[in-house]
Amino acid sequence: MTPAFWRGVWWLPSTPETQSPGQLRVDADGTCRLEIVGSLNLGAVGQAADDATRPRGDRVPEIHGMSKGKPITLLDCFTTASDGFSASTRSYQDIHVQEALIGAHVARDEPAFAAAIVEIENLTSWLAHPNIIERSDDGEGQHATTSRPPDLSCVIDGWTITARGLAQPFRANHKHSRLVVEGEVSTYLVLAPPEPVAAREFHGLVHEISDLITLAAGEASDQISLTLIHREPTIMPERDGSTFEMDTQVESFGARIHTAMPEEASPMDWRLLFSCRDHTFQDLVVDWLRVRRRAPDACNVYFGLRYARPRYTETRLLLTAITAEALHKGLVDATALSDADIEQTRLARLRDEQREVAKKLGKTPTFRERAIGLAAKPDADAVRELIPDIEAWADRLKDARNNLAHTGNETTDDDIFYLEWVTSSLLALVLMAELGLSPETQRRAVRDILSPPR
Known part of the structure; x- marks a missing residue:
């Protein structure tokens, strides 16, 4: 979208009688900024809305406005620039707006x-x-x-x-x-x-x-x-x-x-x-939605790499490795006890049984084990076509991740572009498998799309 503007008057819901002229600007990326001529006393509202011993500064949950007869609500607002220290002395005030609602006056938490x-x-x-x-x-x-x-x-x-x-x-x-x-x-x-x-x-x-x-x-x-x-x-x-x-x-x-x-x-x-x-x-x-909510942290990192892709391969590789570990924790949860394990713990009478349960309680998979565990989730033929040697791939990924995390450098001779590509592609296959997509669909994805470029 091209930048859009709404010029009108603006006020705080607690003091609708005190209005200031200004314009709301919405940029192409959705960023919203309210430019006030004069000032709105955001600090006083923020202070009143909280304990007096913990001032919140120039921040309010909503600002109301009217432009060309249309009601507007601005949510989660705070001052970013002004030319004075108090509302009475300012000639302008720029306010960051988290969300602009064009067409209604509502409160931030109102179920409207x-x-x-x-x-x-x-x-x-x-x-x-x-x-x-x-x-x-x-x-x-x-x-x-x-x-x-x-x-x-x-x-x-x-x-x-x-x-x-x-x-x-x-x-x-x-x-x-x-x-x-x-x-x-x-x-x-x-x-x-x-x-x-x-x-x-x-x-x-x-x-x-x-x-x-x-x-x-x-x-x-x-x-x-x-x-x-x-x-x-x-x-x-x-x-x-x-x-x-x-x-x-x-x-x-x-x-x-x-x-x-x-x-x-x-x-x-x-x-x-x-x-x-x-x-x-x-x-x-x-x-x-069920898969995404089981592994929110892993998905946030994985899709963050899609929406704002880093330019450096090292950064992408480290974040992809982090995603793999978090995805295994979210989807597999190998350390969790099954119902049978819990029953065994409750009924355990022999020392050997208690020892076996204790081993399960104390076992935390290594990064390498998590990587291999992830590779076992999609269709085996699709994974094999993407990564012929899972053991060697897991070793390379572990070494690269440790080097980047602990020293900031990738010192091996392996092609880390290739390593990042196939690891990211494997994560896509894992998510596809969790969606119940057929082996044929997974194999087609590897053959036509996910395989690394020659």
Whole structure:
């Protein structure tokens, strides 16, 4: 998006009678900044909201505003620049805004939103809707039709997640040299909690689903837009004097690590590791959310490497090794006792039985054992094609990780670019296996996409 501006008046919810002019600026990466002419006394509100012995400084949970008749709420705000030490002496004040909600006045923790509509990069390709575009040629000319894709839906933890499509009418663009006829099919997700929630409750789920599509696409796939649906509809007048209800839509803006590029070309279907053609939408989304929530730390590091990829191979290799260890802890948890172990502990009477249980309690896998354990999770043929010698790979990864972690240098003669590539590819295979994707899908992914470049 291009930078956007909302000029108007702004005030603190606790003192609506004290208003200051200014403008809200939203940059292309979603960063929000409120530029006030004069000052808002954020410090006084922050102090009043907390114990007097622990001042919070110029920070408030929300600021309200009005621009062109539209209500605006700014969440988690703090001063970044000003030209004075008190509100009465300042001529300007720049305020950082974590999230801007255009279209409603709400409190930070107010459960005001009944649903959200989100667009995510590469979502349309990943959904793999069949027969949404059909072409034919009757000899006289070519014909094309676009169809609205069917809704796909699933439920997890009371939240309903629905993928919906929209087929736009064909349009003709007249050029100096030719006539271009274009059609368009787009998709979006509707996230509906079991009951209204605060705006911030949607961000975690959007982030988790973005990670799923990023895994499938092999490239950063992040939020393009987020529109929240207020729990109270807007009453609109009809010409005959009657009224009707419309959803109250509230646009949400906020800074993100990756800036979405919706007009860029999406990967071709054969470049996706998997799609809804390989597994159902419901199974992929539900299973992914469960897997992601079992290993949040590992996934945060792994996908951080996708959204903000470091330039140095050493950094990528160290972070990939960290991901492998954390992923094994989250998914395998080899040190946990089974129900049978617990029962054995309770009923143990012999010294030998107690000794065996104590060994299980005290055993913590080494990094090398964790790496080998991860390699055992995906399809064996897919892993073998990617990493022919698992034992040697685990040794090299362990040595490289220890060297980088303890000395900051990688002193071996191994190709660490290759080592980082195959390790990262193995992690993708592990996540695919956890999603229940077939061995054939995993082997195709290795053969066509994940194998290191020659």
